[in-house]
Amino acid sequence: MTGQDILMLLVAVIGTASALLVVSSRNVVHSALYLVIALLSVAATFLLLGAEFLAWAQVLVYVGAVVVLILFGLMLTRAPIGPTAQGNELGRALPVGVSVALFGFLAVVIFLAYPSTEIVLVPTPTEALGSVLYVHWAFPFMVLGFFLTVSLIGAIILARKEEGEGPDPYADAVAEVPVPVASDTTGDPTPVGR
Amino acid sequence: MQAVYPLVFSAALFCVGVYGVLSRRNAVLVLMSVELMLASVTINLVTFGAILGTEADPLLTGQVFALFVLAVGAAEVGVGLAIVLLLYRNRASVNIDDADLMKY
Amino acid sequence: MSDFAWLIPAVMALSGLTILLFGKRMPRHGAEIGIVAVGFAFVLAVLVAVQVFSANVAAVAEVEEAHEAEAAAAPVWSIAGREVTLVTEAAQGEEAAEIPAGVSEFRLEQSTELSPIGSGFGIEAGTRIDGLTAMMFLLVTFVSLMVHIYSTGYMHGDPRYTWYFTLLSVFTFSMLLLVIANNLLMVLMGWELVGVCSYLLIGFWWEEKLNSDASIKAFLTTKLGDVGLMVGVVGLWSEFGTFNIAEIFEGVEAGDYSQGLLTFSLLALFIGAVGKSAQFPLHTWLPDAMAGPTPVSALIHAATMVTAGVFLIARLYPVYEASPTALTVIAIIGVITLFAMGLLALVQDDVKRVLAYSTVSQLGYMVAALAFSYTAGIFHLFAHGFFKALLFLGAGSLIHSVHSNNMSDMGGLRKPMPVTFVTFVIGSAALAAIPPLAGFWSKDEVLAGAFGAGGYSGTLVTVLGALGGMITAFYMARVLWLVFGGEFRGNGHPHESPAAMKWPLVALAVPAALIGFVNLPFDFAHPRGFAAWTMFDLAYFEGHPAEFNLLLALGTTLLALVGIAVATAIYRRSEALADDPMLRLGLFTKVLQNKYYLDLLYMGVIVRPLRDRLAPAVYWFNDHVIDRIVYLAGAGTVGLGRVTYRDVDQRGIDGVVNGIGSTANYTGNLLKFAQSGNVQLYAGALFVGVFVLGVLFAVA
Numbered sequence: 001m002t003g004q005d006i007l008m009l010l011v012a013v014i015g016t017a018s019a020l021l022v023v024s025s026r027n028v029v030h031s032a033l034y035l036v037i038a039l040l041s042v043a044a045t046f047l048l049l050g051a052e053f054l055a056w057a058q059v060l061v062y063v064g065a066v067v068v069l070i071l072f073g074l075m076l077t078r079a080p081i082g083p084t085a086q087g088n089e090l091g092r093a094l095p096v097g098v099s100v101a102l103f104g105f106l107a108v109v110i111f112l113a114y115p116s117t118e119i120v121l122v123p124t125p126t127e128a129l130g131s132v133l134y135v136h137w138a139f140p141f142m143v144l145g146f147f148l149t150v151s152l153i154g155a156i157i158l159a160r161k162e163e164g165e166g167p168d169p170y171a172d173a174v175a176e177v178p179v180p181v182a183s184d185t186t187g188d189p190t191p192v193g194r
Numbered sequence: 195m196q197a198v199y200p201l202v203f204s205a206a207l208f209c210v211g212v213y214g215v216l217s218r219r220n221a222v223l224v225l226m227s228v229e230l231m232l233a234s235v236t237i238n239l240v241t242f243g244a245i246l247g248t249e250a251d252p253l254l255t256g257q258v259f260a261l262f263v264l265a266v267g268a269a270e271v272g273v274g275l276a277i278v279l280l281l282y283r284n285r286a287s288v289n290i291d292d293a294d295l296m297k298y
Numbered sequence: 299m300s301d302f303a304w305l306i307p308a309v310m311a312l313s314g315l316t317i318l319l320f321g322k323r324m325p326r327h328g329a330e331i332g333i334v335a336v337g338f339a340f341v342l343a344v345l346v347a348v349q350v351f352s353a354n355v356a357a358v359a360e361v362e363e364a365h366e367a368e369a370a371a372a373p374v375w376s377i378a379g380r381e382v383t384l385v386t387e388a389a390q391g392e393e394a395a396e397i398p399a400g401v402s403e404f405r406l407e408q409s410t411e412l413s414p415i416g417s418g419f420g421i422e423a424g425t426r427i428d429g430l431t432a433m434m435f436l437l438v439t440f441v442s443l444m445v446h447i448y449s450t451g452y453m454h455g456d457p458r459y460t461w462y463f464t465l466l467s468v469f470t471f472s473m474l475l476l477v478i479a480n481n482l483l484m485v486l487m488g489w490e491l492v493g494v495c496s497y498l499l500i501g502f503w504w505e506e507k508l509n510s511d512a513s514i515k516a517f518l519t520t521k522l523g524d525v526g527l528m529v530g531v532v533g534l535w536s537e538f539g540t541f542n543i544a545e546i547f548e549g550v551e552a553g554d555y556s557q558g559l560l561t562f563s564l565l566a567l568f569i570g571a572v573g574k575s576a577q578f579p580l581h582t583w584l585p586d587a588m589a590g591p592t593p594v595s596a597l598i599h600a601a602t603m604v605t606a607g608v609f610l611i612a613r614l615y616p617v618y619e620a621s622p623t624a625l626t627v628i629a630i631i632g633v634i635t636l637f638a639m640g641l642l643a644l645v646q647d648d649v650k651r652v653l654a655y656s657t658v659s660q661l662g663y664m665v666a667a668l669a670f671s672y673t674a675g676i677f678h679l680f681a682h683g684f685f686k687a688l689l690f691l692g693a694g695s696l697i698h699s700v701h702s703n704n705m706s707d708m709g710g711l712r713k714p715m716p717v718t719f720v721t722f723v724i725g726s727a728a729l730a731a732i733p734p735l736a737g738f739w740s741k742d743e744v745l746a747g748a749f750g751a752g753g754y755s756g757t758l759v760t761v762l763g764a765l766g767g768m769i770t771a772f773y774m775a776r777v778l779w780l781v782f783g784g785e786f787r788g789n790g791h792p793h794e795s796p797a798a799m800k801w802p803l804v805a806l807a808v809p810a811a812l813i814g815f816v817n818l819p820f821d822f823a824h825p826r827g828f829a830a831w832t833m834f835d836l837a838y839f840e841g842h843p844a845e846f847n848l849l850l851a852l853g854t855t856l857l858a859l860v861g862i863a864v865a866t867a868i869y870r871r872s873e874a875l876a877d878d879p880m881l882r883l884g885l886f887t888k889v890l891q892n893k894y895y896l897d898l899l900y901m902g903v904i905v906r907p908l909r910d911r912l913a914p915a916v917y918w919f920n921d922h923v924i925d926r927i928v929y930l931a932g933a934g935t936v937g938l939g940r941v942t943y944r945d946v947d948q949r950g951i952d953g954v955v956n957g958i959g960s961t962a963n964y965t966g967n968l969l970k971f972a973q974s975g976n977v978q979l980y981a982g983a984l985f986v987g988v989f990v991l992g993v994l995f996a997v998a
Contacts, residue, residue, distance in 0.1 A: 002195065004195045005196065008200065008203075011203075012199060012200075012206070015203060015207065016210065019207055019210040022210075022214065022223075022226060022230065023210055023211075023213055023214030023217065023218060023223075023227060023230075028220055028223060035226050035230070039233060042207075042233045045237050046237075049200060049244045051240050051243070051257050054257055057264060061265070062233070062267075062268070065268060066229065066267075070225065070229075072275075073225075073278060074222050077278060077282045078282075079222065086217075086219065088291055089291045092217065094216060095213045095217040096213065099212045103206060106209070107202060110198055110201045110202060110205060114197045114198055115198075117198075118197070119195055119196070119197050119200075124254065124257060128254065129254055132253055132258065133258055137253075144266075147269065148265060151270075152269075154273055155275075155276040158276040158277060158279075161283075
């Protein structure tokens with residue numbers, strides 16, 4: 001049991017625990033914050049595997065941008081402040097069952113497939129990654145850039161406000177969730193409660 | 195270290211993410227769970243890249259792939275949140291249970 | 299000319315059809331078509347007769363020349379400066395006829411094969427023209443022509459005038475078909491057709507039940523005989539394998555047949571003749587058949603249809619010669635008929651009935667004659683046809699004038715109806731066999747033939763035949779005195795008939811008087827011309843020289859004169875029929891008036907059990923058993939249909955169809971829950987699927 005192993009186990013435990021907290025916290029903002037910890041532990045895992053650049057890129061992109069984005073989303077959708085009731089229509093049986101079964105299966109497969117594989121910790125020089133990335137993977141890289149542009153534009157188009165599009169959700173000062181009636185709105189963008 | 199550790203860790207993250215997708219009521223939280231799943235995938239990729247090592251994987255395919263996944267995941271979160279915003283604007287609610295117009 | 303002899307029946311058939319289709323529109327209602335057609339047929343018949351006659355006579359002459367030397371041995375007499383050779387009766391076959399090669403009797407056959415696929419079954423349509431055919435042609439067409447002309451007067455004003463002439467034409471066609479046939483199937487065809495026409499004509503005035511009853515009686519009685527005919531035809535076919543008459547003759551000559559079957563078939567054929575020619579015991583229909591119009595009686599029941607039976611035996615004579623048993627039976631039946639029926643004519647009041655019984659009696663003569671001599675039989679047939687037709691037409695004239703059939707309503711008609719009187723006398727004299735009229739020569743030949751044959755049957759025929767001749771003369775004289783003598787006993791004014799009815803009487807009187815001279819047994823004019831004319835086989839002709847027994851001839855003439863004298867004595871001054879001594883003979887009269895109780899016998903033994911017991915039983919069976927089966931089948935099918943509709947279709951098939959629908963509905967109701975609208979459920983299902991697939995891939 002090397003130091004690497006111990007660290008790895010620690011990181012794993014922290015990451016799993018925080019992930020569990022993400023999905024089971026009663027406060028949505030707390031969930032977001034637990035997500036930060038989970039993602040940070042993922043970054044730590046990368047470090048332990050020798051992918052330095054990737055680790056910091058992970059921190060940058062995910063912790064720095066994505067979580068912020070999520071928090072903004074929570075804000076814009078009037079996320080409830082303070083603890084709220086959990087539980088959706090689906091109940092608990094299906095999610096628990098499926099995830100446990102899936103974990104069990106995956107664990108079995110992993111243990112059967114890689115029972116004694118050793119990973120030698122060899123840090124990858126960023127220079128090597130860069131040279132490979134811009135030479136060999138140049139084309140996919142450019143496509144990726146293009147793709148990011150497209151998604152950016154798409155997100156803007158999707159989310160911009162149109163005239164007469166619907167009720168102003170901000171008209172109501174109280175953060176109540178009106179129950180919409182499903183029967184008279186079938187696909188057209190005019191919502192109920194006008 | 196043993197290869198199983200990161201792999202099992204990623205499996206656990208994945209399954210927790212599945213649980214979150216299936217059981218959270220708020221749409222944004224569902225998106226967060228999806229992020230968890232993506233993260234687990236990224237760990238998987240890097241692990242396998244590390245297992246292969248520099249001799250078997252001179253092009254660093256594992257890490258590059260992981261990078262790409264990272265970028266795509268970020269873009270996907272952006273677009274997903276845009277959709278959630280749209281949903282909120284139209285239905286005035288991000289409760290997934292309320293988005294059941296396709297019900298029989 | 300004989301090549302076209304088939305035209306003779308054909309033209310009559312065509313005329314029948316034409317009258318049926320167009321007669322009503324013609325100015326004389328179809329009678330003109332009939333008369334023209336039968337006139338044409340008569341002319342053709344005369345031409346054919348002349349041809350056959352000359353051919354046969356030439357053949358006989360050739361043979362005679364070859365026999366000159368032998369004839370020199372016969373005695374030669376000199377009578378009135380002429381050399382007359384009396385051909386004495388020679389023992390049969392003593393002067394063996396030597397026929398020079400290449401000489402034969404006239405015979406012409408034409409035929410078309412009708413049977414399908416050369417199966418050898420032998421159905422053909424063919425004609426056979428020989429002497430017998432030619433003679434029958436002449437008789438049938440001449441009498442038919444006279445009857446046609448006569449009927450234009452007698453049936454004048456009848457509502458079914460056109461139909462009458464149609465039937466006359468069709469009947470004539472049928473009789474000619476029967477005569478011209480060269481195979482037994484065609485004979486059968488003509489036979490049956492003649493029967494049908496007779497039925498239609500007897501029952502012509504069917505509104506009276508008596509008339510329709512009489513026609514049915516005639517039809518059914520002759521039909522009984524027809525059964526025998528068919529059995530006989532089939533018997534001959536099974537023996538010789540063919541229906542063709544010429545081939546049957548060849549078969550008989552070959553000698554390879556079973557005598558028993560041959561005799562049986564011939565007797566069966568004779569039963570047919572018994573029916574059609576009204577021999578005892580199937581004679582009962584003929585007197586009742588007088589219910590039809592008188593010209594019909596003249597044509598059918600004097601000259602043609604009733605002679606069909608005699609004709610059949612004559613046609614198949616070579617076959618009959620091979621069976622002496624059959625000939626004996628024929629003789630017996632014939633002699634019974636001729637005597638018993640003659641007696642019945644003594645007590646009749648209806649003049650047509652007298653003539654009817656007389657006809658039956660004369661048919662008995664013909665049939666008995668055939669048992670001994672071919673020529674005698676058919677010569678009598680030929681002569682009788684003429685004078686009996688004459689008598690019937692004369693009776694029709696009387697009936698037309700007095701409007702009654704009964705002699706008790708007649709009397710003293712000599713002055714008002716002279717032509718009828720004279721012709722009737724000629725006919726009666728011919729019938730009574732007074733020389734030198736036709737009847738004398740023909741009846742004499744019959745008796746001479748029987749006498750010459752000798753034996754049990756021959757003697758019987760001679761004796762009873764002679765006595766029968768006396769009775770014939772008696773009852774004909776009775777009729778003459780009752781009708782033409784004394785005072786008129788009826789109502790109204792009797793008058794002579796119109797021209798259409800008078801001239802046929804005259805025309806028929808000529809042959810009635812003179813036809814005997816064509817067959818004189820002497821070497822005078824055409825010696826035995828008739829025999830030569832109608833011979834069917836030259837060998838037979840040469841082997842059967844003419845019979846003439848002077849003693850017999852004188853004896854029968856004497857008997858006839860005695861009969862006439864007695865009748866004259868009794869009936870000369872009769873005022874009322876009640877004085878008729880014939881009716882005062884007690885039991886004798888009673889039996890005769892009831893026609894030997896034969897009608898009662900047939901009615902009780904045959905008709906009543908069939909009609910009143912068997913027929914209703916069969917009807918009941920048909921109604922309750924057979925029809926019930928049919929009804930049950932129908933009801934069963936209805937029930938089956940109902941069950942099929944209710945259970946199979948509505949419950950079963952529709953149930954399946956509806957079931958499919960409702961199953962789909964039910965399943966859908968269950969499956970709809972998958973469309974919950976809940977995205978997380980979809981995701982959950984997706985992950986479950988991933989898990990399952992993963993396990994599957996891992997395990998595999």
